[in-house]
Amino acid sequence: MSGDDLIRAAVARSASVAEVMIGRGVLAEAGALYARHFAGPAVLMADERGWGAAGPAVEAALTAAGIATRRHVIPARPRPKPTVDLADALRADLRPGETPVAIGSGVMNDVVKHAAYTAGISYICVATAASMDGYTSAGAPLSEKGFKKTIPCRPAKVLLADLDVIAAAPPEMTGWGYGDLAGKVPAGGDWIIADALGIEAIDDVAWPMVQDGLEGWLAQPDRIASGDRDAVEGLFLGLTLVGLAMEAHGSSRPASGADHQIAHLWEMDDLHHHGERVSHGACVAVGAMAALRLFDWLLARDLATFDPARRAAAAPTLAKKVAEIRHRFDDPEIAGRAIVETRAKHVEGAALQARLIRFRQVWPELAARLRARLWTADRMAWHLARAGAPVEAADIGVDPAYLRDTILKARFLRSRYTVLDLLDECGLLEPAAVAAAQGATQARVGT
Numbered sequence: 001m002s003g004d005d006l007i008r009a010a011v012a013r014s015a016s017v018a019e020v021m022i023g024r025g026v027l028a029e030a031g032a033l034y035a036r037h038f039a040g041p042a043v044l045m046a047d048e049r050g051w052g053a054a055g056p057a058v059e060a061a062l063t064a065a066g067i068a069t070r071r072h073v074i075p076a077r078p079r080p081k082p083t084v085d086l087a088d089a090l091r092a093d094l095r096p097g098e099t100p101v102a103i104g105s106g107v108m109n110d111v112v113k114h115a116a117y118t119a120g121i122s123y124i125c126v127a128t129a130a131s132m133d134g135y136t137s138a139g140a141p142l143s144e145k146g147f148k149k150t151i152p153c154r155p156a157k158v159l160l161a162d163l164d165v166i167a168a169a170p171p172e173m174t175g176w177g178y179g180d181l182a183g184k185v186p187a188g189g190d191w192i193i194a195d196a197l198g199i200e201a202i203d204d205v206a207w208p209m210v211q212d213g214l215e216g217w218l219a220q221p222d223r224i225a226s227g228d229r230d231a232v233e234g235l236f237l238g239l240t241l242v243g244l245a246m247e248a249h250g251s252s253r254p255a256s257g258a259d260h261q262i263a264h265l266w267e268m269d270d271l272h273h274h275g276e277r278v279s280h281g282a283c284v285a286v287g288a289m290a291a292l293r294l295f296d297w298l299l300a301r302d303l304a305t306f307d308p309a310r311r312a313a314a315a316p317t318l319a320k321k322v323a324e325i326r327h328r329f330d331d332p333e334i335a336g337r338a339i340v341e342t343r344a345k346h347v348e349g350a351a352l353q354a355r356l357i358r359f360r361q362v363w364p365e366l367a368a369r370l371r372a373r374l375w376t377a378d379r380m381a382w383h384l385a386r387a388g389a390p391v392e393a394a395d396i397g398v399d400p401a402y403l404r405d406t407i408l409k410a411r412f413l414r415s416r417y418t419v420l421d422l423l424d425e426c427g428l429l430e431p432a433a434v435a436a437a438q439g440a441t442q443a444r445v446g447t
């Protein structure tokens with residue numbers, strides 16, 4: 001199936017997304033598209049940057065179709081933050097009967113998504129960059145009182161993506177989208193682990209939507225970086241399908257694993273580099289590198305002498321993990337949330353021993369599945385660099401100690417089982433994290 005056909009099939013299955021239009025020069029279709037799916041006036045919501053990319057053309061197309069519009073444009077500097085507070089402010093501005101039109105990329109789409117959802121209405125999104133996968137996903141990753149989480153919402157009912165606009169976005173934004181998509185490589189490995197251990201089965205609808213085309217979408221980083229329309233179209237199709245896969249699966253499991261947990265911690269820390277907040281996709285690119293280094297490390301181990309009974313007896317109890325969480329998270333509210341997430345996946349004693357016995361039994365087959373699907377960290381580094389995405393932690397202002405600490409605490413953030421949990425349950429997380437952080441330093445010195 002071509003990318004277009006895959007999108008059509010996914011939209012037909014979607015409970016919320018009614019139409020996705022991707023093409024060159026399609027902003028002129030905004031009026032007809034709106035009229036097909038909405039009635040009444042439109043409020044165009046953007047930051048100044050997104051407005052500059054597509055606002056006037058969308059406004060003109062809607063006006064030409066006889067649709068009343070008004071603008072709600074917020075400053076682009078400092079870059080708007082993806083918070084529930086901003087979403088609430090936009091919702092408060094909505095007038096009865098209006099449909100929001102989000103014009104922009106990650107942050108604007110996420111806050112309008114949340115505003116529309118909590119107002120009980122649908123919205124249309126005009127994408128201005130291939131910078132992340134959230135246009136068609138049902139969740140909005142927003143911070144609420146400092147805790148970053150993916151809040152269940154409804155995706156845009158209609159997505160309009162003009163490839164001329166998207167290919168002209170700042171190259172670093174396309175690099176972020178490439179990074180967000182690259183994260184699906186280790187996230188697939190995480191899901192394979194959870195599947196093999198009987199924790200969370202792979203879903204044969206959502207899995208192929210993300211994993212079947214992934215190699216192809218990531219295959220041309222140079223052309224993506226140079227703004228080649230066809231290559232950028234592939235990237236955008238991939239990001240759109242990933243969003244639809246999350247909606248189909250009912251969670252972000254198809255798209256997010258250890259890579260995103262690591263990235264979310266940096267986002268929660270409000271990581272800045274060179275005076276700019278580091279974007280989601282940039283954090284995911286580096287998170288994906290860290291996750292792949294953990295996989296590389298695990299796959300290089302000889303686990304023949306691994307003793308499940310001995311490890312289960314020595315593994316930390318829930319009380320010990322709670323103490324570690326309180327130690328690692330300064331903010332008591334965030335620590336409280338992390339404890340809830342960790343409790344949901346914690347096993348100890350006989351249950352842990354049973355899991356580790358199963359792990360040892362399935363390891364040869366599991367390792368083969370992982371090798372067949374995963375990329376090595378080196379291969380990913382080569383691709384990310386060519387796509388113009390960050391590669392090493394230093395590229396986003398994270399030093400090796402901060403990277404290691406992030407790897408060690410990321411698993412507490414979500415109940416989702418990943419390579420971080422497997423390593424932890426085997427008693428191997430600490431050396432793996434040290435090696436992964438060292439690998440990053442060595443790569444830096446080597447370049």
Ligand SMILES: [Zn+2]
Pocket residue numbers: 132133180260280284
């Ligand atoms: Zn993401």
